[in-house]
Amino acid sequence: MDGIAVEAGATYGASETRPVVLEPDSGFDWVDTGDPMPKGRNAVIMSEDVTWLDSGAAEIIAPASPWQHVRAIGEDIVATELLFAEGHIVRAADVGALLAAGIWQVKVRRKPIVALIPTGDEIVEPSQRLAGEKPALREGDIIESNTYVQSALVAEWGGNPLRLAVVGDDAEELKSALLGALDQADIVAINAGSSAGSEDFTVDIIRSVGEVLVHGIAQRPGKPVVLGRSSHGGRWKPVIGVPGYPVSAFITFSTFVEPVVKAMLGLRPQEHETVDATLARKVASPAGVEEFLRVKVGRVGGKLIASPVSRGAGVITSVVRADGIVRVPRMSEGIAEGATVKVALLRPRSEIENTVVAIGSHDPGLDLLGSIMRRRTGTGLSSSHAGSLGGLMALRRNEAHVAGTHLIDETTGEYNTSYLAQIMPGKRILLMALANREQGLIVPKGNPRGITGLEALASGHVRIVNRQRGAGTRVLLDLLLKRLGAVPGTVPGYDHEEYTHTAVASAVASGVADCGLGVLAAARALGLDFVPVAKELYELAILEENADDPRVKAMIEALRSEEFKTALQEMGGYDTSVTGLERWWPR
């Protein structure tokens, strides 16, 4: 406190009728807040409680009690007291406590070095491509990514990653790379190529410099992992053979390397926040392996819903898009729809809670909408492609807030409503128009086959790429072909199914198909040509009970913004005069 420092005893007896007068120096010293206590004083009287006499003496009318307004030594930190227990991670405020305690240096655990060896003749370093050394990828080349993911994981866990050069499929070369890595690192990970036999290759090499402890585990993805160790250099060091498929690599590396890095740091593996969620769809899983199921999670209708995403071990986006992991136990053959599952979250729960879940037809405008929503309101849009029908089914099962749909009725030519009546009788639905969009045939640049419309397909001379069952685009194709008198199933390529407009465009770009029905944006994005065939109404279906959800409202607000309409028009093929119009069904 700002005031005067005194010896409390000298103030005893002071009162309004009998004030005590203290002389400067002999009776008091001025102190400011934070000043050390002058010798011989043991109390502070606040300046507002002092009356100043002309002589410079201080008059007080109440006694001070000893140590009043004095911060005692040891109120904060006392020498030799424990500030932090062993294994503590130093946070920002801790730095202040250390400095205040006069500690300029602390002993910390050395970051373990994890060497990462990519292997495989087919592996191409992104840096080579970036530097123009290998300007183009050849067919069969695989861009190295696993060791980059692992570098980021090791750094996240508090270790020091050491990415080594790609080693080709050569036993001697790999052995020497492994020995070199063991010289420098505390842990070594050998990344198998994705080609056949490369995993056995890893086993032999590890055996040649140490021992193999485990080869293959009852886990999916990640079954072919190799766990070994080597005493090269005098100390046992763990060596792991990581499978080549990106998801297997990610999951096994996380499962087996994180605990070792953390143990070397004196820490325990990070516990992901776990939530209980309702499984949206039945999952079959082979008994005998523990499956790491990637799921999307969203709060719909008051419940957390977990929807499984792609299960392919090669599909890295199944990890990227996942909100969490569900472990299907080894002795189970799967999990029933509607069962409660434990989900270890990969994203902050607050982010998951603040997300609109959209399942249904794929339109590139949804990605645009998601970005604009996020920037404007902070609310996210998690969008899964399941086709228009799939989306309405998800809505019925209460798995989604929103279903993008463009299902034409064969009889009436009207969009969406007849399907709602069939799939969700008795439910009231809000339909928000995204746009009238142009559907057309995506054809190679220059349209080499001279396709001018669907008549070409009816002729049976061109090979198409189709969308999956339940996709609105497929329903439209069937309808248009029938109107031309063709039998859809007989069109060449009819059974070649893709799940998105862009996948259809890719199939055309790669020459697998001559054309496919899709939106203009997809054709443009891949530099292909486009033959318009129909305009259709694309709507977002929302259950009445979710229409007032603040997240859904944030989405509608973004949908109706000029920013969204302008951006949608710029993509081409969209008529935004209907964008943001709403209708209810039943009316």
Added chain:
Amino acid sequence: MDGIAVEAGATYGASETRPVVLEPDSGFDWVDTGDPMPKGRNAVIMSEDVTWLDSGAAEIIAPASPWQHVRAIGEDIVATELLFAEGHIVRAADVGALLAAGIWQVKVRRKPIVALIPTGDEIVEPSQRLAGEKPALREGDIIESNTYVQSALVAEWGGNPLRLAVVGDDAEELKSALLGALDQADIVAINAGSSAGSEDFTVDIIRSVGEVLVHGIAQRPGKPVVLGRSSHGGRWKPVIGVPGYPVSAFITFSTFVEPVVKAMLGLRPQEHETVDATLARKVASPAGVEEFLRVKVGRVGGKLIASPVSRGAGVITSVVRADGIVRVPRMSEGIAEGATVKVALLRPRSEIENTVVAIGSHDPGLDLLGSIMRRRTGTGLSSSHAGSLGGLMALRRNEAHVAGTHLIDETTGEYNTSYLAQIMPGKRILLMALANREQGLIVPKGNPRGITGLEALASGHVRIVNRQRGAGTRVLLDLLLKRLGAVPGTVPGYDHEEYTHTAVASAVASGVADCGLGVLAAARALGLDFVPVAKELYELAILEENADDPRVKAMIEALRSEEFKTALQEMGGYDTSVTGLERWWPR
């Protein structure tokens, strides 16, 4: 899959009775898992389903369906599809998705630069001390710590901290430092010294280069914050005047700078996990300010309990030791004991849940026990000093699992049990012995006053430092003095209270007192001398209902370990022959 790539049409009709034979090259190509599909093929037959003829031809007995065992283009990532919405933070797996998509470079937000200016004539840089430039601290020196804490916070939030040199209390010097900071940084924080008036100083300087928007807020700690801005250099930049007290500095810097840094990064401030907890003690708070109450949190008896820690704005350990923050609203005068409060957690919930809560007498052995527990079992020990009586009261209120206690009964001379009977009648208590420990008079090195025992205190010629009411050591002192025929309250210094053994030792070391009763470890730690006066039993009291808690069991396991006993003996003054012995009360 490893196998042969074929044109599915060529296999139609194959059966066991009518096998189809395919010739190499013309009829099939060998493929390994991960290989690209050869031109003209659209299905893969697994090698185990092929019978090899001597000619090298492949015989198959079942038709292949188109695209079987073929990963379609676009199963993972298709060109132009949105991988991440704007504002996404790139995680480890995302790096894999970017590389797999052929994206070698991404545009990211620039990290905002936050300039941190320490001010005050009394401020000493730790680096100066480390470099030997200012070898010793003078009285009144304050070691700079706030800008180091802020550096760590800024880095945590994703910004780039820029610590500038200490500026003395000189207006011109500070103005030129501020202008220099505005040239380099996006945000500038001026840290006030702790001396009087230094905050008004900041106000004047900010006004001289821009404008002051806010001076003083209804928040505690942190009231004197200054918020301003300057357009020096052409662009408005925020300037904050941060109060000098460490806790005020920490809270205001977090409250006002984090949202700005995050907004510049396109992010929202991190949401701390919030839990509901029961407030252990009534808290009075002045109406008109919002108080940021620091609390410890523990799960005791199935409930999360929040216990307020020190509220001093200068006590940085009140942040360091806190598990969370409770906001006491502006219009309230406090919160009642037992009320449910929202706690924003500062530590991971899993860590908090895995912690034994100890409240009670202070013994240095508890810190030791905590470190050993953590290393052996991962369970933490959170230990608050409230004296023996305070600990038993906390036990009764179900705020703690464990209370360290050494209360001697004046009549029987027995330890602890008579107090349990009084404070917790009807409750059954487990008492675990920590040790028999030596209590004695802590005296300056060389014992200049020649103190040989408590008789010196009874004489009235030496000045003591005492422990707070309810401390076992004070109870012991009273008892021993009475046995000598002295009236405890008349001993000089009897009213000078400290809360721990080490604080007592500090008071002796600094010359404020001639001696004080405490344990040998405290005297040794500060290089003081020690005159033994009594041995006493220090026990850990545990309610029967908590005795089987796995965390408590982990503590008992550590307490009984040879490692703990050895370390305790090394501290000196402990007889560990009783360590780990248990007794129940009532028997």
